[in-house]
Amino acid sequence: MDKPVNNRAWFLVLPVLVLVAFSAxxxxxxxxxxxxxxxFGNNQFFWNGLGWFQEVLESDRIHAALGRQLLFSAIILAIEIPLGIFIALNMPKRGFWASLVLVLMALPLLIPWNVVGTIWQVFGRVDIGLLGHTLAALGIDYNYVNDPFDAWATIIVMDVWHWTSLVALLCYAGLQSIPDAYYQAARIDQASRWGVFRFIELPKMQGVLLIAVLLRFMDSFMIYTEPFVVTGGGPGNATTFLSIDLVKMAIGQFDLGPAAAFSLIYFLVILLISWVFYTVMTAQKDTP
Amino acid sequence: MTARRASIGSAVVMTLYLMFLLVPIYWLVNMSLKTNAEITGTFSLYPLNPTLNNYRVILTDPSWYMGYVNSLIYVVMNTALSLAVALPAAYAFSRYRFLGDKHLFFWLLTNRMAPPAVFALPFFQLYSAVGLFDTHIAVALAHCLFNVPLAVWILEGFMSGVPREIDETAYIDGYSFPRFFTRIFMPLIASGIGVAAFFCFMFSWVELLLSRTLTSVNAKPIAATMTRTVSASGLDWGVLAAAGVLTILPGALVIWFVRNYIAKGFALGRV
Structure with missing residues (x-):
């Protein structure tokens, strides 16, 4: 990793810098x-110091949204990471089937997020959706519009449907990089299936797993479109996550000050997690 | 014997998982081939009287199909723009050390990670102020926020796999930088460029919040057209489903070509 020092490389980076400066x-x-x-309107502004920050930090509504957001991200990680690993271990290793499975699994990842929301909104409806209809036929009282628990369950299943493949694909890529010799050695040592997983596969997947955890955490932490389409943040505020709350505040009510303070705090949290992410990603690259 | 049983177990697991993934999509396709009367009136696992009428509605009504055209325009613009600026930058990051390189690389990442919700309002005001509101270029520029960093990271990942000796040999042979870059280097990382393009295309295509905020009529994306229909009538399920199916198609058509790089793309070039 000894690259030559050359400050003229800045000229190559300049276009990116200009573009991202404009858009960020x-x-x-x-x-x-x-x-x-x-x-107070009319483009007249008054200095307000840190007042908005104080208001946001003390707002019960935002605390509640943050709590829901953390709970949501925690549930998502707890389900998708183990499930993703499990799926990756069961994926076919090579040949036509491997390719086909790969493509089919990636399908949900390529669907526009509002269409994901629409698919599940329709799928869960008791009158016309297969899921809702089946549950109702089984005698389960399921209604994601009125019942907070059902709304949460729907959104979580939707997210698992949408993103588990990402975890699985990353783990699969990690598994592919394990040389056959490792497995042969394990067979000679008569290692159990669990032993192979615990001492060969898991350590080799560590890098990709970290990426998967961080990506899933970040993306679930700023989820907006899917729950917005399915539940619109309801019933009540039951599924109002941070981004939904922020957009309501900024564009719905045009509360510029508090929304901006909220944005900055939100952004700082993201910055912190990004730093962890960056450290992990680059540390990995230096020790292949 | 155990290996045989294990592979059957794997097949069962994968079949169940793929069913879980595909049944909701199938349901959407199923609905798109029914009439509204059939959707709300009878409950059937497959269309009893298959009809393409819903697709006909979309493909003949400008307020529908222009949504696709608008989306495609800004997505293509964004992909071209992102790649054009990301290629030289990724080369700089992969080949040289320079003042502030690490900080810059990190800062790019934070933009990929930034919640679009934070940027929705300032974008709206910025593009209104410079007179770009409701144009395709506004959405294309806004999506650069997350696509440029993504492209830089993916391309850097691919470029770092090309040995530096190739560059040095070419310079000794008298190639100028632009000629080397376009004639020798770009063909070498062609697959990387393809993958980066695919992911830029995809992430711009699936995004709704920013594209909806920045447009009203002339550049209204298909995603926004769909949400309007849901809230306004809440009735035309068949057309809604057909519109959904049509938004899935572009990704589904090209994914075969990038199947071996999907993981790398989603992991920002780091697998």
């Missing part, structure tokens, strides 16, 4: 600007 830095500065000011 300028908007972010607007947010910073709003977060410390108050307005």
């Amino acid at each position: 830095v300028i908007p972010l500065m607007t947010v910073v600007n709003y977060s410390v000011q108050d307005t």
